[in-house]
Amino acid sequence: MDLDFVRNLKKSNNTKIVLLVLDGLGGLTINNGGLTELEKAVTPNLDKLALESVCGLQIPVGNGITPGSGPGHLALFGYNPIKYQVGRGVLAANGIGFKLENGDIAARGNFATVNEEGLVVDRRAGRISSEKNNELCKKLCNNINLDNCSLFIETVKEHRFLLVLRAEGLSSDIIDTDPQEVGKKPFKAQGFSDKSDRTVDIVNDFLNQTSDLLRDEKPANMVLLRGFSKKPDWPLFRDVFGLKSAAIASYPMYKGLAGLIGMDLLKSEGDSIQDEINTLKKYWGDYDFFFIHVKKTDSYGEDGNFDAKVKVIEEVDQKLSQILDLNPDVLIVTGDHSTPSALKYHSWHPVPVLVYSKFCRPDKVSKFGERDCITGGLGPRFPAEDLIPLALANSKRLEKFGA
Amino acid sequence: MDLDFVRNLKKSNNTKIVLLVLDGLGGLTINNGGLTELEKAVTPNLDKLALESVCGLQIPVGNGITPGSGPGHLALFGYNPIKYQVGRGVLAANGIGFKLENGDIAARGNFATVNEEGLVVDRRAGRISSEKNNELCKKLCNNINLDNCSLFIETVKEHRFLLVLRAEGLSSDIIDTDPQEVGKKPFKAQGFSDKSDRTVDIVNDFLNQTSDLLRDEKPANMVLLRGFSKKPDWPLFRDVFGLKSAAIASYPMYKGLAGLIGMDLLKSEGDSIQDEINTLKKYWGDYDFFFIHVKKTDSYGEDGNFDAKVKVIEEVDQKLSQILDLNPDVLIVTGDHSTPSALKYHSWHPVPVLVYSKFCRPDKVSKFGERDCITGGLGPRFPAEDLIPLALANSKRLEKFGA
Numbered sequence: 066m067d068l069d070f071v072r073n074l075k076k077s078n079n080t081k082i083v084l085l086v087l088d089g090l091g092g093l094t095i096n097n098g099g100l101t102e103l104e105k106a107v108t109p110n111l112d113k114l115a116l117e118s119v120c121g122l123q124i125p126v127g128n129g130i131t132p133g134s135g136p137g138h139l140a141l142f143g144y145n146p147i148k149y150q151v152g153r154g155v156l157a158a159n160g161i162g163f164k165l166e167n168g169d170i171a172a173r174g175n176f177a178t179v180n181e182e183g184l185v186v187d188r189r190a191g192r193i194s195s196e197k198n199n200e201l202c203k204k205l206c207n208n209i210n211l212d213n214c215s216l217f218i219e220t221v222k223e224h225r226f227l228l229v230l231r232a233e234g235l236s237s238d239i240i241d242t243d244p245q246e247v248g249k250k251p252f253k254a255q256g257f258s259d260k261s262d263r264t265v266d267i268v269n270d271f272l273n274q275t276s277d278l279l280r281d282e283k284p285a286n287m288v289l290l291r292g293f294s295k296k297p298d299w300p301l302f303r304d305v306f307g308l309k310s311a312a313i314a315s316y317p318m319y320k321g322l323a324g325l326i327g328m329d330l331l332k333s334e335g336d337s338i339q340d341e342i343n344t345l346k347k348y349w350g351d352y353d354f355f356f357i358h359v360k361k362t363d364s365y366g367e368d369g370n371f372d373a374k375v376k377v378i379e380e381v382d383q384k385l386s387q388i389l390d391l392n393p394d395v396l397i398v399t400g401d402h403s404t405p406s407a408l409k410y411h412s413w414h415p416v417p418v419l420v421y422s423k424f425c426r427p428d429k430v431s432k433f434g435e436r437d438c439i440t441g442g443l444g445p446r447f448p449a450e451d452l453i454p455l456a457l458a459n460s461k462r463l464e465k466f467g468a
Numbered sequence: 469m470d471l472d473f474v475r476n477l478k479k480s481n482n483t484k485i486v487l488l489v490l491d492g493l494g495g496l497t498i499n500n501g502g503l504t505e506l507e508k509a510v511t512p513n514l515d516k517l518a519l520e521s522v523c524g525l526q527i528p529v530g531n532g533i534t535p536g537s538g539p540g541h542l543a544l545f546g547y548n549p550i551k552y553q554v555g556r557g558v559l560a561a562n563g564i565g566f567k568l569e570n571g572d573i574a575a576r577g578n579f580a581t582v583n584e585e586g587l588v589v590d591r592r593a594g595r596i597s598s599e600k601n602n603e604l605c606k607k608l609c610n611n612i613n614l615d616n617c618s619l620f621i622e623t624v625k626e627h628r629f630l631l632v633l634r635a636e637g638l639s640s641d642i643i644d645t646d647p648q649e650v651g652k653k654p655f656k657a658q659g660f661s662d663k664s665d666r667t668v669d670i671v672n673d674f675l676n677q678t679s680d681l682l683r684d685e686k687p688a689n690m691v692l693l694r695g696f697s698k699k700p701d702w703p704l705f706r707d708v709f710g711l712k713s714a715a716i717a718s719y720p721m722y723k724g725l726a727g728l729i730g731m732d733l734l735k736s737e738g739d740s741i742q743d744e745i746n747t748l749k750k751y752w753g754d755y756d757f758f759f760i761h762v763k764k765t766d767s768y769g770e771d772g773n774f775d776a777k778v779k780v781i782e783e784v785d786q787k788l789s790q791i792l793d794l795n796p797d798v799l800i801v802t803g804d805h806s807t808p809s810a811l812k813y814h815s816w817h818p819v820p821v822l823v824y825s826k827f828c829r830p831d832k833v834s835k836f837g838e839r840d841c842i843t844g845g846l847g848p849r850f851p852a853e854d855l856i857p858l859a860l861a862n863s864k865r866l867e868k869f870g871a
Contacts, residue, residue, distance in 0.1 A: 129857035133870035413861040
């Protein structure tokens with residue numbers, strides 16, 4: 066839904082909305098005729114809630130499209146994930162919790178191996194250890210000097226690092242230097258337009274100095290850069306939807322995404338679901354909207370661990386009453402995409418969703434599962450980006466449209 | 469779905485996709501409380517497949533919109549049928565298998581009757597026979613000379629013919645000369661823009677010569693032209709979706725549509741369903757994607773022959789195992805639109821569809837029929853143009869979108 070359309074209808078009151086995201090919630094049966102993870106899980110509390118909710122399955126990006134975590138969450142936050150795309154550099158910064166300032170240029174880097182002729186022979190430098198990576202980042206940071214430009218080089222993981230350039234008037238309109246294939250030379254930095262001339266010079270200066278500094282390293286004797294991007298200048302969640310909002314998430318990636326649209330990031334004692342719920346209770350009076358992120362459903366899905374994914378869903382079910390006891394006006398339970406343990410990967414399958422409120426007009430769904438939700442009131446292909454407008458409606462935070 | 473969006477996500481592998489189109493598949497009950505053609509048909513094999521598939525009903529163009537065969541098929545091929553429209557001239561060429569070259573201008577023509585004042589009195593010249601039409605086409609072809617422009621005039625059927633002009637630098641920006649009403653004079657050719665000046669002169673020269681040559685014919689003493697158009701310059705199916713594709717269809721219209729987007733056209737021994745399946749088997753190793761077209765469901769629908777349409781569906785059902793024995797990674801069974809025998813015409817009703825793959829997440833639908841498919845996982849209004857992206861997903865031919 067167009068953000069300005071919703072923005073013009075929003076109104077405030079004292080209601081509270083909770084968006085509970087079980088990452089990668091949707092699943093598949095392991096063998097035909099069996100049950101999915103969610104269907105297998107014993108979830109008396111979610112099932113009871115489903116009875117009082119409007120249920121369905123939602124599509125984060127489009128039919129057949131497998132969402133990354135970024136697009137999956139942006140859709141849940143009400144932002145069209147095709148219109149609002151995040152560059153890889155910014156995502157890398159988010160991923161490690163690096164706070165980008167306005168105007169910073171971020172790029173995702175690979176340590177790589179080039180041969181004597183300068184041709185790439187390994188785009189990942191044999192997946193060097195994160196420790197080695199950290200050592201190289203420090204070496205580069207301590208020895209590179211750029212003309213009127215600050216420099217940050219941070220380890221991400223294995224061969225991956227983050228490069229951030231900070232200066233006045235930089236542009237992110239620069240093509241990747243990563244040729245994406247072995248047997249080719251890394252590209253020199255090139256701009257899409259004149260306005261990136263200065264940034265191109267800085268990046269090429271960085272690449273030359275880096276090449277000299279890494280000359281005797283093995284195997285990581287070069288770097289490849291891609292996804293030059295700036296912190297996006299998007300409308301803030303609070304401004305669009307009128308909700309003072311907070312994110313309760315333990316992984317930097319999800320905090321980063323919530324931070325991009327201006328949500329406050331709340332710190333929990335630990336990483337467990339109970340820790341997150343404790344945080345919710347602690348800050349209950351301070352916000353209109355809470356995004357709670359449960360990571361482990363996705364992690365076990367990616368591991369192919371069906372039973373462990375089932376157990377995480379059951380744990381959430383057991384703790385659901387603690388959320389309900391806070392009397393949220395609206396509670397949405399869903400995922401940012403499916404991660405079937407049968408596939409060990411994100412997938413394109415629609416994601417079960419329930420929207421609970423006193424005014425939601427419940428359907429006949431009495432079990433929170435993929436096949437049961439098909440016949441729910443939200444239908445089997447509800448656009449994820451409409452969930453926030455629907456939550457606003459259910460909390461009486463939207464004016465009537467037109468006279 | 470935007471073709472460039474999908475194009476940027478595609479990847480290749482060795483999977484195979486079959487799109488089995490039963491033309492005009494969807495139907496209606498003859499009397500209330502009865503069964504549709506598909507519901508009436510005894511289809512144990514389709515029903516068993518439905519159990520292992522994700523089912524639903526699809527909308528080719530839009531709610532309430534009755535698709536022609538062109539839009540219906542383009543939607544099934546993943547092309548938005550409102551964005552990708554084919555001119556009538558090009559469709560007429562397709563319909564008779566005339567191979568348009570780039571730059572050719574095609575127009576659909578009618579032989580018509582004008583009175584002594586030149587006013588149209590019959591837009592179809594009393595629906596002259598195709599034989600008479602052919603005689604007139606030859607007469608025109610043999611006697612008309614245009615300035616540096618080749619000319620093709622081909623019989624379509626009854627009063628309908630195809631005009632093709634071939635020369636350098638022609639434009640199709642020309643309004644119809646058919647006034648669409650009796651009692652009016654045929655229009656002279658006129659261009660939308662300066663760049664059609666030369667083409668306008670050629671068309672008017674053609675019309676003058678034609679008028680002279682037909683002066684003494686009865687009743688076909690004039691021609692009316694419409695739908696000036698060029699072979700469209702559309703993205704090719706293979707380039708967009710990464711699929712080496714082939715069409716198995718016996719009617720020129722469907723071969724023509726498939727040819728427009730670059731599918732190879734495979735020749736069968738005969739026109740029967742078994743002939744088409746034999747062709748599928750013969751070329752199984754050579755392509756990633758097969759479009760198989762069964763015409764008779766539509767023909768009998770248009771005849772109002774409920775029982776014969778049922779029988780064609782049953783024949784497809786009996787031969788389904790021959791397709792399944794090839795082990796396609798994805799099999800889609802659907803139609804390009806509905807043709808209820810109760811209406812004897814194409815209709816706007818959604819079309820039953822099943823998408824079978826190992827990873828499709830089956831729903832509870834156990835009978836392939838209009839009413840059962842409503843509760844399928846694709847929902848009762850799935851956009852037909854998303855079927856190919858969904859097939860790509862199910863054959864693991866799409867990258868994740870975003871990180």
